[in-house]
Amino acid sequence: MRRHPRAAVAATALLTLALTAAASPAQADRPGPHDVHPALRQHLVAFYDFDHPVVGDPALERDLGRSGTEIELVNGGAAMRVPDRAYKGSGDALQTRQVNPQAAGNDDWKAGIWSSSGVRTLRAFSGAEGTTVMGWFKREMDGPALNSTTANPTDRFNAIGLAGVLTGDSDGHGVRALLELIDVSGELRLVALGRRVDGGASQTFAANEDWRTLLPKGEWVHLAATYDFTSGTMALYRNGEPVDGFYTTAGDPWQLNGPGPHVTSATDSRGIKIGGSFPQNNLERNPCDCRMDGLMFLDSVIPAGDIAKQYRYMAR
Numbered sequence: 001m002r003r004h005p006r007a008a009v010a011a012t013a014l015l016t017l018a019l020t021a022a023a024s025p026a027q028a029d030r031p032g033p034h035d036v037h038p039a040l041r042q043h044l045v046a047f048y049d050f051d052h053p054v055v056g057d058p059a060l061e062r063d064l065g066r067s068g069t070e071i072e073l074v075n076g077g078a079a080m081r082v083p084d085r086a087y088k089g090s091g092d093a094l095q096t097r098q099v100n101p102q103a104a105g106n107d108d109w110k111a112g113i114w115s116s117s118g119v120r121t122l123r124a125f126s127g128a129e130g131t132t133v134m135g136w137f138k139r140e141m142d143g144p145a146l147n148s149t150t151a152n153p154t155d156r157f158n159a160i161g162l163a164g165v166l167t168g169d170s171d172g173h174g175v176r177a178l179l180e181l182i183d184v185s186g187e188l189r190l191v192a193l194g195r196r197v198d199g200g201a202s203q204t205f206a207a208n209e210d211w212r213t214l215l216p217k218g219e220w221v222h223l224a225a226t227y228d229f230t231s232g233t234m235a236l237y238r239n240g241e242p243v244d245g246f247y248t249t250a251g252d253p254w255q256l257n258g259p260g261p262h263v264t265s266a267t268d269s270r271g272i273k274i275g276g277s278f279p280q281n282n283l284e285r286n287p288c289d290c291r292m293d294g295l296m297f298l299d300s301v302i303p304a305g306d307i308a309k310q311y312r313y314m315a316r
């Protein structure tokens with residue numbers, strides 16, 4: 001049966017009304033106007049601003065990126081959202097920290113998600129040519145925390161975990177793309193650490209400059225790391241500017257010598273870790289006495305110019 005034209009118009013009007021009504025509440029859930037530069041939006045898989053608790057379960061944080069990957073505020077729950085100004089209009093920040101350095105417990109404050117079968121919503125990082133991790137970080141510690149997993153009361157971890165995407169076979173520690181501070185030949189350095197092939201070796205791009213200068217205690221700093229799995233290159237940025245550095249591993253850790261295309265393993269990432277390893281909370285490693293905000297996980301190598309734009313967009 002043919003519809004009367006006027007009925008069709010009425011139906012269209014109703015549909016428009018329905019769409020408008022549906023759009024209004026969704027709009028309130030979107031990131032703020034100063035959060036995501038338009039140049040980055042199409043690549044934004046996951047984005048956490050720590051101002052969007054899951055309704056009914058404030059220990060979970062909503063993903064304002066396209067993937068809808070909720071993360072857990074492990075061990076501290078809603079208390080981990082603290083008022084602090086990382087950038088204009090930034091609202092609450094995430095507090096992570098070691099809780100009891102003398103005990104081999106599982107009480108450190110960290111965040112993330114882990115699934116043994118892979119997190120399907122993070123599929124954008126499977127078979128990926130590139131990845132970018134970025135966000136605001138404020139460190140409150142003077143070096144890696146005491147190692148709570150050994151009998152020795154004075155030994156320390158060799159790294160401070162910031163934020164990263166896990167591999168498809170990760171035990172909660174192994175990563176595809178990670179921002180962290182780690183000991184490189186006896187010296188702690190800000191690094192981008194990447195792994196193309198699950199179970200394969202990682203490459204590390206380490207900053208030349210002293211980590212305490214790059215991340216002054218008590219100061220908000222915007223960091224970004226890019227991972228180009230096709231060319232085997234990584235880059236670091238601080239407050240929108242490239243950071244000089246060097247690769248720590250000789251040879252071909254990403255196995256780029258064979259036939260391409262060279263992308264990450266075709267497996268769903270097992271999750272995201274923020275402020276220490278093992279988001280499934282079965283072990284403590286590399287805790288970060290830090291605050292973080294505006295954490296972004298993108299499925300592309302964001303060009304230097306767009307990273308600078310994103311920094312200025314937030315910092316203005």
Ligand SMILES: [Ca+2]
Binds near residue numbers: 049092294
């Ligand atoms: Ca925030």
